[in-house]
Amino acid sequence: MKFDTIKWIWEVSYRNFEGRATSRRHSYAISGSAPLPPELLQWYRDLGLELLEGYGMTENFSFSHASMPGKCRVGYVGNTWPGVECKIGEHDEIMVRGGGTMKGYHKMPEVTAETITPDGWLRTGDKGSIDEMGRLKITGRIKEMFKTSKGKYVHPVPLENLLNANPYVEMSLVLGLGYPQPVAVIMLAEGLRNRQNDPAVRAEATAALQALLKEINAKVAEFERLDFIVVTKNEWTVDNSMLTPTMKIRRTQIEELYKKQYDAWAASGQKVIWEE
Incomplete structure (x- = not known):
């Protein structure tokens, strides 16, 4: 459906519900709890x-x-509330200080000491x-970082966002602890997964993923460039413990599953590898 058609439907809906809860009196909406893709916000x-975003956590009363x-600005969660300070610390960690901080x-004094600095920064x-x-x-979680x-x-996460924006990719995970360069494991898009053993589908997807690899590597720093992309043969689900009940990837389980195959993949010299 073309965007102009979608916008027309939206405007007609506004007119039909004028005076109700969904009328033009509502000029903005607010989202929280989890980040929204910039493309969706736009x-x-x-x-x-x-569509506005907010940011906070239990430890600072979500303030x-x-x-x-x-x-x-699309992709940003805005400015601090009055009375709240924010700075970027080591490894680009977000640190905040204000009256709402616990x-x-x-x-749990030891955990508290690790979380709050002596001068009150969370x-x-x-x-x-x-x-x-x-x-x-917000670009991700410190604990998700790895050292090559x-x-x-x-x-x-930023690399995974670039991968996931591609129509051939349903989900992805970037790993690389102890590797020379990061690598990506992807689950093929839903419409292609049940046909990924078809030679024609595989050839088409391989070409698209090779182009995606070049595109991403042209955008990022040298140390972030992906060495290759692996297409998993199995679907990641809640039942096989690859996803959480809220459909988030379980990094530890997926990394543990694939790390034993890294040497063989790297030795193949291929840029797009299909797990057999």
């Missing part, structure tokens, strides 16, 4: 609905950042950056 904005109408974890465990207008961008054999720290 899609809603193009429809005329300003940290929020996007404001007319001041938001005193500590109940009867270590969020999230990785991010701040733009010239003070708006915060070259001594470089790589954060997998």
Whole structure:
């Protein structure tokens, strides 16, 4: 369906429900709990609905950042609330300080000391950056980072986002602890998975994934460039413990499953490898 048609349907819906809860009196909406893809935020904005994001955590009473109408930037969670400070620490960790920050974890002084600095900064465990207008961008979790054999720290989520935006990819996981370069394992898009043994489908997908690999590697730093892409033969599901009940990938389980095959994959010299 073309975008103009979708926008027309949206506008007609507004007219049909004028005066009700979904009318034009609602000029923006708010999302939290988990980050939304920038493409989705922009899609809603193009429809005329300003979808705003907020950021916070239990440890600071969820009182940290929020996007404001007319001041938001796609992919950013906005500025700090009044009375809240934010800075970027070691390994790009987001650190916040304010009146909503907890005193500590109940009867857990060691964990509290690891989480809150002596001068009151809360270590969020999230990785991010701040733009010239003070708006915060969240790029992932510190614990998801891995160190390559070259001594470089790589954060997998931005690479996975680039992979997942491709129509041939349903889900992906980037791994590379102790490897010279990161590698990606992907689950083929739903419409192709049941046909991935078809030579024609495999040839088409291989060409598309090779192009995707070149495209991604042209955008990222040298130490982040993917060495190759592996197409998994099995679907990742909740039942086989590859996904959580909320459909998030279980990194530890997937990494453990595939790390034994790394040497053979690397030795093959192929840029797109199909798991057999």
